[in-house]
Amino acid sequence: MSRLEELKTRIKEALPGLECVIGWQKGYDPLHNTPLFMRTDADVDKLEWGPLNVHNPAVYLPTFTGKKVGVVVKGCDSRSVVELLQENLINRDNVVIFGMPCTGVIDLSKVKARLAGAGVSAGTVTAVTDDGKTVSVTAGGQTTAMPLAEVRADKCGRCQFPNAVLADAYVGDPIAPAAPAAAADADLAALDAMSVPERMAFWRYHMERCIRCYACRNACPMCVCRDHCIAQSREPHWLTQDDTATEKLMFQVVHALHLAGRCTECGECQRACPMDIPVLALKKHLNRTIRDLFDYQAGVDPQAIPPLLQFKLEEDNIKERSW
Amino acid sequence: MRIGVFICHCGSNIEGTVDTATVAKASLDFPEVVYATDTMYACSEPGQDGIIQAIKDKNLTGVVVASCTPRMHEPTFRRAVERAGLNRYMFEMANIREHVSWIGKDREANTNKSVDLVRIAIEKLRRDAPLSPSKFSINKRVMVIGGGVAGIQAALDCADGGLQVVLVERESSIGGKMAKLDKTFPTVDCSSCILGPKMVDVAQHENITLHAYSEVDAIGGYVGNFQVQVKKKATYVDWTLCTGCGACMEKCPSKKNPDRFNEKIGPCTSINIPFPQAIPKKAVIDPTTCRQFVKGKCGVCAKVCPTGAIKYDMADEIVTEDVGAIVAATGYDLFDISKVTEYGGGRYPDVITGLQYERLLSASGPTGGHIKRPSDGKEPKNVVFIQCVGSRDKSLDRPYCSGFCCMYTAKQAILTKDHIPDSQSYVFYMDIRSPGKMYDEFTRRAMEEYGARYIRGRVAMVYPKDGKMIVRGADTLAGTQVEVEADLVVLAAGAEAAVGAPKLAEKLRISYDKYGFFMESHPKLKPVETNTAGVYLAGSCQGPKDIPQSVGQGSAAAAKVLALFSKDMLESDPQISRVDIKRCVGCGKCIITCPFKAIKEVEFRGQKKAEVIETVCQGCGLCTSTCPQGAIQLSHFTDNQILAEVNALCQS
Structure with a gap:
């Protein structure tokens, strides 16, 4: 029995006690997988596992408040689940976590660029296969082999959690994390190297391209305010509806600050962005600050209280009294 | 809204470097401002009358005063606008003194900055809403933490004023540091003779409940309604049965334990009553040395106790006391002299602290009041006193003056001569600080009548040689090296915050300085108040103090409590957080960040929501900056108000 079949068996065993189990299925073409909500055994048979499972299913968990659901997770997704647990946004008794070791997911933008380089359109994909190391995409009658290491998502290059950090049912043997790729934090390094005016110009350029669709927010598993988001509120009125780079940057900054010490860098904001704006860099920068100041990583320990969500008279690394 | 703006000269404090008339004129251009003027002293009676008259004449609905810090006069102006019929929260203050005129000399720049600050205040005022306080009842009991002389005075004054008082003392007897002193300056009267009657009064006062050998474990609630959990530490002696006869101490076989009351220069038994005048005079077993606890067998005290009071199986007990106010009087501890290794x-056993010397001088001390040096029990002839050990020393992070050491050193020099007429005292000092009534005369007596040799200079090192302690230092007046062959060296150890003071401050939710001393609300005008309503300070917990100052503060704190309790109901500050239940998603982040536990989770139509406990909320605003969707807002400091202020500043 393959690991995927074993996973399906485990889900089928648990399904009678659950509202549904969230996972992935084949999408509208072989290149795209899409979220799957399994309610019957027939649904479970549609479950997919592989580098096309780009979505973070944890984003749906808070919408099932009060109901018991299952969720299939990659390592990165599991950190979102843990962070939701840490913040009491979901109840541990109401979530069953299924996990398998993950060797990385693709970055669709990179795959599309490869196909374009080979002279074929991503719209003509007829088959996708992978052997764990190489993804082979057949499009326009020709097959292009792409090493996964070259077309995987940036987050997979620095992944230290290939296994679920918390799971009720784990299929397969946990794998060791690879050493972070050399260019794992190239985005931050590039921004660090810029002068302040250059950095401002960088963000101004990207914010002028932003279409204010809020896909970044809606894909974020930690954005639980939903209809009550500060971006649409008049009371308090943090943002106007002006279509200016300033307002759009203000939203991105508010979003990043709300995620400081909570973001697990699942990268969904950036993946969901239809304009390919590198919004994850803002969150990564804040996470780096949080790590330096508080020695803390979000979504690793279900018992830990995120540093910005607690009151401490004096922080260990902020010497307020010796100023 | 019809806004009036008043720009205060504060005499020349503001007008000296700010053109107030120009600021007033510029204010007229801002939205909804219908009246603006400059005024000589806005806080003076004519100044306030001018504001009230303008409100009436111009039908003002909001007022901005640009003057000093709101910590100074905000209450004054709030009352003024209220007298004119406005809600007291339809008022804003711009601080153009501390934030402008006092910190810069450029008149034009100062004037421009003042205009900006006024504009900011106006934008905030435009978004102010009338607020009204709610009332709540108060529990007219007071807790005094610490039974030293300051705490005793506060407790007695409150009790005499008819209040029920709960006095909590960490040691097994009240009395504090003063009970350890032999004599007191500048009168050289017996410390226990003047403290003793007060201690007895505490024991006998029908309004005072004493929890000795107890510590404050946790504090909840707020002014008027605190709940304090007091941990009554296990004494292993049933105090309702113990008569203080001392039979147990006579027979206890474990006799060689360092006596904490005697500053560890004498031994004591494991079951012990610290001193003859102890209140309550009850025995306590130290389980770290008692043979029954250490070896599991002994039981002598249980056999000899005539009332059967010994209870080896006693455990700590928590009692909850509900009180309306708390006086912290936790005192000080001594600087650890071993940190100054050169002394x-x-x-060396013959290098001791001033407080240890007090015990050697005291008739109830380990030597029965005969000065015998610890090493060999001989009477010392040459006694060297070194002042400022752990005081006024930046290198030890103790830059402050401990205040009382100059005086007690002079007293000890006098007493040394009294005890040993053929002795000679030497005092190494930096400066003599003796600013109290009869204090300087006292230090002169030590020098002139008692022949103490005062040497101005620091001691470089102290080392033993042939049964003597050689003290080598500088005489900076003579410009020479000095070496004294001493029989005994007494270090005037400075005062430090009491051990555990910062922890208690955190429980009390009051501030403390970097040395651990509790912060008063205002260094001059509110010396016994704290920034937490209903919590007051007395004595050395706020900073080193001598006995008269501590007693004065004890009485002052009692007066504050009596004034607070003269009302039956208190008003709560309406500048607190409020939850917009429609926006709240029940994530509970505000609940976990609130330092005052002022937010609770409630269920509303099956959904989790946050709710602010009005009387507990202190208006700090942590919750509002934590709430991602802005569902919890601090009244009078809403996000919209702060955004408007930022916009006013950035767009000007």
Whole structure:
């Protein structure tokens, strides 16, 4: 029995006690997988596992408040689940976590660029296969082999959690994390190297391209305010509806600050962005600050209280009294 | 809204470097401002009358005063606008003194900055809403933490004023540091003779409940309604049965334990009553040395106790006391002299602290009031006193003056001569600080009548040689090296915050300085108040103090409590957080960040929501900056108000 079949068996065993189990299925073409909500055994048979499972299913968990659901997770997704647990946004008794070791997911933008380089359109994909190391995409009658290491998502290059950090049912043997790729934090390094005016110009350029669709927010598993988001509120009125780079940057900054010490860098904001704006860099920068100041990583320990969500008279690394 | 703006000269404090008339004129251009003027002293009676008259004449609905810090006069102006019929929260203050005129000399720049600050205040005022306080009842009991002389005075004054008082003392007897002193300056009267009657009064006062050998474990609630959990530490002696006869101490076989009351220069038994005048005079077993606890067998005290009071199986007990106000009087501890290695404190038995010397002088001390040096019990002839050990020393992070050491050193020099007429005292000092009534005369007496030799200079090192302690230092007046062959060296150890003071401050939710001393609300005008309503300070917990100052503060704190309790109902500050239940998603982040536990989770139509407990909320605003969707807003400091202020500043 393959690991995927074993996973399906485990889900089928648990399904009678659950509202549904969230996972992935084949999408509208072989290149795209899409979220799957399994309610019957027939649904479970549609479950997919592989580098096309780009979505973070944890984003749906808070919408099932009060109901018991299952969720299939990659390592990165599991950190979102843990962070939701840490913040009491979901109840541990109401979530069953299924996990398998993950060797990385693709970055669709990179795959599309490869196909374009080979002279074929991503719209003509007829088959996708992978052997764990190489993804082979057949499009326009020709097959292009792409090493996964070259077309995987940036987050997979620095992944230290290939296994679920918390799971009720784990299929397969946990794998060791690879050493972070050399260019794992190239985005931050590039921004660090810029002068302040250059950095401002960088963000101004990207914010002028932003279409204010809020896909970044809606894909974020930690954005639980939903209809009550500060971006649409008049009371308090943090943002106007002006279509200016300033307002759009203000939203991105508010979003990043709300995620400081909570973001697990699942990268969904950036993946969901239809304009390919590198919004994850803002969150990564804040996470780096949080790590330096508080020695803390979000979504690793279900018992830990995120540093910005607690009151401490004096922080260990902020010497307020010796100023 | 019809806004009036008043720009205060504060005499020349503001007008000296700010053109107030120009600021007033510029204010007229801002939205909804219908009246603006400059005024000589806005806080003076004519100044306030001018504001009230303008409100009436111009039908003002909001007022901005640009003057000093709101910590100074905000209440004054709030009352003024209220007298004119406005809600007291339809008022804003711009601080153009501390934030402008006092910190810069450029008149034009100062004037421009003042205009900006006024504009900011106006934008905030435009978004102010009338607020009204709610009332709540108060529990007219008071807790005094610490039974030293300051705490005793506060407790007695409150009790005499008819209040029920709960006095909590960490040691097994009240009395504090003063009970350890032999005599007191500048009168050289017996410390226990003047403290003793007060201690007895505490024991006998029908309004005072004493929890000795107890510590404050946790504090909840707020002014008027605190709940304090007091941990009554296990004494292993049933105090309702113990008569203080001392039979147990006579028979206890474990006799060689360092006596904490005697500053560890004498031994004591494991079951012990610290001193003859102890209140309550009850025995306590130290389980770290008692043979029954250490070896599991002994039981002598249980056999000899005539009332059967010994209870080896006693456990700590928590009692909850509901009180309306708390006086912290936790005192000080001494600087650890072993940190100054060149003086040899802690290494050489004949280098002792001033407080240890008090015990040697005291008739109830380990030597029965005969000065005998610890090493060999001989009477010392040459006694060297070194002042400022752990005071006024930046290198030890103790830059402050401990205040009382100059005086007690002079007293000890006098007493040394009284005890040993053929002795000679030497005092190494930096400066003599004796600013109290009869104090300087007292230090002169030590020098002139008692022949104490005062040497101005620091001691470089102290070392033993042939049964003597050699003290080598500088005489900076003579410009020479000095070497004294001493029989005994007494270090005037400075005062430090009491052990555990910062922890208690955190429980009390009051501030403390970097040395651990509790912060008063205002260094001059509110010396016994704290920034937490209903919590007051007395004595050395706020900073080193001598006995008269501590007693004065004890009485002052009692007066504050009596004034607070003269009302039946208190008003709560309406500048607190409020939850917009429609926006709240029940994530509970505000609940976990609130330092005052002022937010609770409630269920509303099956959904989790946050709710602010009005009387507990202190208006700090942590919750509002934590709430991602802005569902919890601090009244009078809403996000919209702060955004409007930022916009006013950035767009000007």
